[in-house]
Amino acid sequence: MNTIRDHLNEVRENIQKACEKAGRSPQEVTLIAVSKTKPLFMLEEAYEAGARDFGENKVQEICSKYERIGELPGAVFHLIGHLQTNKVRQVIDKVAMIHSVDSLHLAQVIDKEAARAGLIMDILIEVNVAEEESKFGISCDEAGDLVRECAKLHNIHVCGLMTIAPFVENCEENRQYFKKLKQLCVDINAKNIDNINMDVLSMGMTNDYVIAVEEGATHIRVGTAIFGHRDYGNA
Numbered sequence: 001m002n003t004i005r006d007h008l009n010e011v012r013e014n015i016q017k018a019c020e021k022a023g024r025s026p027q028e029v030t031l032i033a034v035s036k037t038k039p040l041f042m043l044e045e046a047y048e049a050g051a052r053d054f055g056e057n058k059v060q061e062i063c064s065k066y067e068r069i070g071e072l073p074g075a076v077f078h079l080i081g082h083l084q085t086n087k088v089r090q091v092i093d094k095v096a097m098i099h100s101v102d103s104l105h106l107a108q109v110i111d112k113e114a115a116r117a118g119l120i121m122d123i124l125i126e127v128n129v130a131e132e133e134s135k136f137g138i139s140c141d142e143a144g145d146l147v148r149e150c151a152k153l154h155n156i157h158v159c160g161l162m163t164i165a166p167f168v169e170n171c172e173e174n175r176q177y178f179k180k181l182k183q184l185c186v187d188i189n190a191k192n193i194d195n196i197n198m199d200v201l202s203m204g205m206t207n208d209y210v211i212a213v214e215e216g217a218t219h220i221r222v223g224t225a226i227f228g229h230r231d232y233g234n235a
């Protein structure tokens with residue numbers, strides 16, 4: 001039976017190949033092991049196999065896993081799911097990056113709570129590139145203005161953009177959205193907004209991370225390919 005270690009190695013090999021194809025260095029790509037719904041022992045197994053970045057989409061789950069995982073040297077959590085303003089205080093000191101900022105109001109609350117905790121929070125702006133109704137995230141048109149407003153806040157640091165591509169049968173269909181997010185990042189950088197240097201592109205999941213890496217992803221969020229399918233049975 002394949003272990004989490006085997007799965008991680010397989011994903012790493014695929015990243016390596018995609019980087020070769022695109023003329024990139026694998027060091028440019030951070031693999032975030034998306035551990036939502038998975039028990040602690042699986043995160044520990046992934047850690048043993050070299051995983052350091054863990055992705056979770058629920059504040060409550062980060063808080064409960066943090067006690068153990070936060071103790072492991074170098075291990076960090078990324079918040080990748082929708083964040084309610086009333087939960088910011090609970091997670092502010094437990095995550096390395098918040099990938100899902102999609103309003104100025106949320107950015108302001110994160111800024112305030114980061115100041116209170118005495119830290120500067122790295123954030124990404126979530127963009128709904130494919131304009132799917134069911135998804136969070138702002139439109140491409142709004143991203144520049146939101147970045148500009150966020151740049152005025154001292155306790156957050158906008159590092160780049162994030163998107164969740166549609167669920168598709170053929171992952172090639174998502175290449176257009178990854179290209180679009182990359183271009184958006186380049187365009188915003190070209191505006192030379194004070195204190196803004198956007199380098200992070202968080203895009204690509206189990207089904208399409210290879211394409212995302214080919215198109216310039218710096219952070220890929222992979223769950224199923226590492227930990228297996230999620231069972232939402234009674235959750």
Ligand SMILES: *Cc1c(COP(=O)(O)O)cnc(C)c1O
Binds near residue numbers: 221223
């Ligand atoms: C669950 C989740 C992932 C990982 O999805 P897989 O298809 O299991 O790799 C990535 N990004 C976000 C925002 C998620 O919620």
